[in-house]
Every structure is written in C-alpha cells, then in structure tokens.
Amino acid sequence: MKILHCPINGPRPIDEFAFGGEQREMPDPQTCTDTEWANYVFHRSGAPCVKKEWWYHVPSGTWFVAERNTSTDVVERTYLWGEA
Amino acid sequence: MPYRLLRFALSKKHPEPAFFRQPEQLKPSYDAIIIGGGGHGLAAAYYLAKDHGITNVAVLERGYLGGGNTGRNTTIIRSNYLTPEGVAFYDASVKIWENLSQELDLNLFYSTRGHFTLAHTESAMRTMRWRAEVNKKMGVNSEVVGPDDVKQACPEIDLSCAGHAPILGALYHAPGSVARHDAVAWGYGRAASNLGVEIFQNTEVTGLDIQNGRIIGVQTNRGNIKTGKVLSAVAGFTPRITEMAGLCTPIVIHPLQACVTEPMKPWLNTILVSGSLHVYVSQSSRGELVMGASLDPYELHSTRSTLDFVEGLSGHILDMFPFLSGIKVVRQWAGMADMTPDFAPVMGKTPIDGFYLDAGWGTWGFKATPISGKTMAATLANDKPHDLIHAFRLSRFAELDLTGEKGAAAVGH
Numbered sequence: 215m216k217i218l219h220c221p222i223n224g225p226r227p228i229d230e231f232a233f234g235g236e237q238r239e240m241p242d243p244q245t246c247t248d249t250e251w252a253n254y255v256f257h258r259s260g261a262p263c264v265k266k267e268w269w270y271h272v273p274s275g276t277w278f279v280a281e282r283n284t285s286t287d288v289v290e291r292t293y294l295w296g297e298a
Numbered sequence: 299m300p301y302r303l304l305r306f307a308l309s310k311k312h313p314e315p316a317f318f319r320q321p322e323q324l325k326p327s328y329d330a331i332i333i334g335g336g337g338h339g340l341a342a343a344y345y346l347a348k349d350h351g352i353t354n355v356a357v358l359e360r361g362y363l364g365g366g367n368t369g370r371n372t373t374i375i376r377s378n379y380l381t382p383e384g385v386a387f388y389d390a391s392v393k394i395w396e397n398l399s400q401e402l403d404l405n406l407f408y409s410t411r412g413h414f415t416l417a418h419t420e421s422a423m424r425t426m427r428w429r430a431e432v433n434k435k436m437g438v439n440s441e442v443v444g445p446d447d448v449k450q451a452c453p454e455i456d457l458s459c460a461g462h463a464p465i466l467g468a469l470y471h472a473p474g475s476v477a478r479h480d481a482v483a484w485g486y487g488r489a490a491s492n493l494g495v496e497i498f499q500n501t502e503v504t505g506l507d508i509q510n511g512r513i514i515g516v517q518t519n520r521g522n523i524k525t526g527k528v529l530s531a532v533a534g535f536t537p538r539i540t541e542m543a544g545l546c547t548p549i550v551i552h553p554l555q556a557c558v559t560e561p562m563k564p565w566l567n568t569i570l571v572s573g574s575l576h577v578y579v580s581q582s583s584r585g586e587l588v589m590g591a592s593l594d595p596y597e598l599h600s601t602r603s604t605l606d607f608v609e610g611l612s613g614h615i616l617d618m619f620p621f622l623s624g625i626k627v628v629r630q631w632a633g634m635a636d637m638t639p640d641f642a643p644v645m646g647k648t649p650i651d652g653f654y655l656d657a658g659w660g661t662w663g664f665k666a667t668p669i670s671g672k673t674m675a676a677t678l679a680n681d682k683p684h685d686l687i688h689a690f691r692l693s694r695f696a697e698l699d700l701t702g703e704k705g706a707a708a709v710g711h
Contacts, residue, residue: 229606260540
C-alpha cells in the first residue's frame with residue numbers, strides 16, 4: 215500500500231485520497247480568447263516530470279498540493295495551498 | 299527434449315525464416331517514418347505499402363516489436379460503440395479483422411465469442427438501449443437481452459453477483475471477438491517487411507527536426523534521418539513525442555492493469571464485461587482467464603503493477619463466479635493508456651505539416667488496429683484526413699466539438 219503524506223493528518227494510505235489533476239492557472243474567462251480557454255479546459259502538459267498536483271484527503275475533506283514525479287511516482291513534498 | 303528440437307538448437311540453420319528483415323543501417327532518408335512498432339504503426343506501414351505503393355518507409359521501435367500496449371491489452375474486438383462516428387469506424391475494423399488471418403497468412407486465433415456488457419442498474423440499462431439503437435441504425439449486430447439470456451450463454455454466472463449487484467440485463471454484441479495480440483503485430487510486421495518496409499528495433503526517437511512549421515527529419519539514438527512525413531503511433535509515449543514537436547494535446551497517461559489466471563478446461567465461451575463491477579473477462583485459447591479492470595486512479599508514466607489492483611479485481615470476479623475462489627492468478631502487468639477527455643482517439647493531421655498523430659488510444663486501441671492502420675496510411679499518402687477519422691481530429695478540442703464515447707468504454711473508468 216502506497217502512503218501519501220497529508221499536510222493535516224500525516225501519513226495515510228493512498229486509498230484515502232482522490233487525485234484532482236495538475237494544478238494550473240485559470241485564465242480570466244471574460245478576457246481570454248477561445249483558444250486560450252480551450253487550452254485551459256482540455257490541454258495538459260503530458261510528458262513525465264515533477265508536477266504540482268491537487269490531491270484530496272477524503273475522510274477529512276482536505277485539499278492540498280503534492281509535488282510528484284509522474285514517472286517514478288515519488289512524492290517530493292505536500293503542502294496546503296498558499297504555503298509553498 | 300524431443301530430438302527434432304535438439305537438432306535445431308545445435309544447428310546453425312533455423313527451420314523457419316525470420317519474420318522480418320532487420321537491416322543494420324538506417325538509410326539517410328525515407329519517404330515516411332513511423333514512430334512505434336506496435337500493431338498500429340506496423341499496420342500503417344503495411345497499408346502505406348499495399349494500398350498506396352509507398353514502400354520507402356522505416357518503422358522505428360524503441361523496444362521490441364509489439365512490446366507496448368499491443369502486447370498488454372486484453373485482446374477484445376467489438377464495434378458496439380455509442381456515437382455513429384465511432385460505430386462506423388470500429389465496424390470497418392471488425393470487417394477487416396474477419397479476414398485478416400488469410401490476408402496476413404498467419405493464424406491470429408481470431409475467435410468470435412459474442413460479447414455481453416452486463417447492466418446492474420437502470421441507468422446502465424438505459425445506456426445499453428441507447429447503444430443498441432445506435433448500433434442497429436448503423437447495421438451493427440447488437441441487442442438488449444435479459445438475465446435469462448446471460449445465464450443461458452454462461453450458466454456458471456451468479457446473476458445476483460453475491461446479492462449486491464443483480465444483473466438486470468445486458469447489451470449483447472454477437473460479433474465480439476478475441477485474437478492473439480502478439481500475432482497481430484508480427485503478422486503486420488512480416489507483411490510490411492515483405493513489401494519493402496524496413497523495421498528497426500531498439501531505435502529510439504530523441505528529437506524531431508521541424509523547420510518553418512514543416513517536419514524535415516527525426517533524430518534517433520542511431521543517427522539522424524531526413525523525411526517529409528512522420529507518423530507517431532506510440533500510445534503511452536505520445537506526450538513525450540508531442541513535446542518534442544511543441545504540440546499541446548489533451549492526452550494524460552494512466553496505467554491500465556490486467557492479469558491472467560492459471561489455465562483451466564474451457565468453460566467460458568463468451569466475453570463478459572461489467573461496468574459496475576469494473577471487470578472484463580474472457581478465456582484464452584490456452585485456457586487462462588484474461589481479466590482487466592478500470593484505470594489506475596492517477597497519472598503515471600510507468601508499467602508497474604499493484605496488489606491493490608489484483609485484490610480489487612479478484613473480489614469482483616468472485617462476485618460473478620464464486621467457484622473461482624481456488625484459482626490462482628499467475629501473471630499481472632500494466633500498460634500506459636493515453637487517455638483523452640471524450641474517450642475517442644486523436645487521429646490525423648496536426649498544426650505541423652507532415653507530422654501525423656495516431657494517438658489517444660487509451661483503453662480502446664487494440665480492436666482498432668487494422669482500421670487505424672488503413673485510415674492513417676490514407677491520411678499520410680494523400681495529406682488529407684480519411685473520412686472515417688474526421689470526428690477524431692486533434693482540433694476538435696479547440697473547436698469544442700467532442701466525440702463522446704465514454705458511455706461505450708468497457709468499464710466506467
């Protein structure tokens with residue numbers, strides 16, 4: 215069982231977490247072009263590297279950020295949004 | 299060891315000719331380069347040579363032939379999709395599959411078993427009716443059947459699924475089949491090689507040469523090659539190739555795991571899929587149960603397999619077939635599935651002239667091997683997307699014109 219470190223609850227089994235996808239900046243929907251918006255909605259940086267991702271600890275309702283290597287599955291660090 | 303085998307082991311002469319030529323040197327240039335020596339890439343090479351007379355083609359494979367997702371899927375072939383575009387495309391594939399053993403002169407063990415997609419809820423029944431009606435309109439043999447028909451085709455099944463997910467009915471698709479996946483890659487490879495295509499294993503593409511929005515060559519670990527046309531057919535490696543080209547795609551990689559049991563006497567004649575229990579299962583010609591489940595829940599570029607997967611899958615299989623409790627799982631593995639948001643592939647031209655994509659094959663690529671090869675070959679030869687793949691173009695995302703096939707995915711991934 216893989217263990218993930220929740221910034222609030224400490225090390226917990228991976229089953230308790232939900233993956234929220236890569237953390238990305240949303241362009242302003244009022245001012246951005248259709249292409250920028252479609253890029254934001256659909257396109258992803260797909261190649262493997264260390265990515266900032268949203269993760270959710272389900273039992274405690276905690277959203278946080280994990281920096282994870284998507285090739286080796288090694289989580290480098292986890293922290294609450296804004297604490298980086 | 300039988301004497302005959304021993305004699306061949308000691309002899310310098312091999313009794314069977316090699317399946318395909320293995321040229322030692324890359325030529326300085328080719329008319330077309332295909333990245334990826336799996337079923338899709340080799341099929342595209344074969345149809346380029348056969349249908350369009352383009353034989354100065356190299357297939358570059360990073361590992362060994364058919365060692366990627368071609369050799370890692372659960373070999374199910376069907377055309378009971380949800381959108382008319384999808385049904386037309388996969389039905390054209392099934393029609394090629396039916397005579398492919400003869401065409402490639404190789405026994406692909408193509409075996410038509412009938413395919414049940416089990417529904418355990420009213421909402422699943424609604425999707426089955428929807429798919430059946432779209433299929434019938436497109437001339438594809440699918441119908442909604444009741445639990446009794448499932449029981450008749452597979453008397454061993456527990457229709458109540460241990461009491462917590464009773465089967466209400468199923469989508470029955472008579473043409474549903476299985477085939478030997480390795481043979482598909484090898485058959486297409488041999489046929490393409492016989493027509494003049496050169497196949498290079500252990501040859502990794504390390505960069506793409508692009509000038510003024512046009513592809514002019516590829517860089518490999520064995521030197522650079524000039525070419526005006528490049529097809530990327532690399533499944534789970536697609537983001538690495540598109541990154542070399544500076545292209546954005548919606549593709550995200552998730553591992554998809556599968557496993558087989560020890561061999562048994564034949565008892566399961568049909569292919570069974572349950573979306574609610576996240577299971578698909580068929581019995582191979584060797585007697586093993588070939589089983590798969592849903593995607594791993596998060597992005598990962600790796601083919602590691604996990605105990606969580608095999609535990610979860612076993613639980614669900616035992617809900618359907620309690621008598622299997624003593625049967626052992628002997629092998630498990632994973633492939634890297636290149637998932638798209640609408641569960642349809644990404645095929646055709648890209649913003650870079652001469653660079654074509656055959657990607658986004660997620661969990662649904664094996665069945666499309668012949669037709670994707672044929673349509674991508676036509677797209678490369680004419681520099682114009684084949685009519686059957688218009689709905690799968692890369693630009694559909696920017697145009698907000700998706701091709702929603704999630705309802706036809708084997709399990710609710």
